[in-house]
Amino acid sequence: MSVDIQLTVNGEAVSESVEPRTTLVDFLRETLGLTGSHVGCEHGVCGACTVMLDGTVVRGCLTLAVQCDGAQVETIEGVSDSGTISDLQEAFRRRNALQCGFCTPGMLLTAQELLARGDAPTRDTIREHLAGNYCRCTGYQAIVDAVESVAQARAKG
Ligand code: FES
Ligand code: FES
Numbered sequence: 001m002s003v004d005i006q007l008t009v010n011g012e013a014v015s016e017s018v019e020p021r022t023t024l025v026d027f028l029r030e031t032l033g034l035t036g037s038h039v040g041c042e043h044g045v046c047g048a049c050t051v052m053l054d055g056t057v058v059r060g061c062l063t064l065a066v067q068c069d070g071a072q073v074e075t076i077e078g079v080s081d082s083g084t085i086s087d088l089q090e091a092f093r094r095r096n097a098l099q100c101g102f103c104t105p106g107m108l109l110t111a112q113e114l115l116a117r118g119d120a121p122t123r124d125t126i127r128e129h130l131a132g133n134y135c136r137c138t139g140y141q142a143i144v145d146a147v148e149s150v151a152q153a154r155a156k157g
Contacts, residue, residue, distance in 0.1 A: 010078030025060030036076035047133030050106035076105035099137035120155040
């Protein structure tokens with residue numbers, strides 16, 4: 001049995017039929033071809049599958065596609081194409097805040113959620129906010145450096 005859903009993904013209206021058990025991240029990757037959201041642990045631990053759902057980061061592996069009927073979903077492709085996070089992407093590149101890149105889309109979306117609040121967060125706040133996103137390569141220091149530098153730059157306007 002399939003269920004018809006309608007949602008907005010990266011600003012575009014999407015209508016599809018999905019099986020009730022299909023996760024949001026599988027729907028994005030396999031049905032829509034948006035493979036920037038990654039699948040790691042598949043049980044809500046690593047954060048590789050992070051996407052924005054109505055403005056809040058969620059685990060794409062713990063969210064069912066049918067739950068997103070009527071919702072606004074934004075993926076790493078959307079925020080990259082719009083230029084919303086170009087400063088964050090450049091800071092990650094400049095500070096070597098990625099190596100294999102597997103965690104990076106989730107890191108960027110989670111960092112953007114924090115920075116979009118408008119105030120310049122402390123390093124502790126940045127670490128706390130990113131605590132649900134695992135990176136097996138960088139040791140986190142460079143990631144926090146990158147996010148902090150963007151927070152300071154954005155605060156200066
Ligand atoms: S794949 Fe979703 S949290 Fe790891
Ligand atoms: S850069 Fe490899 S997991 Fe983070």
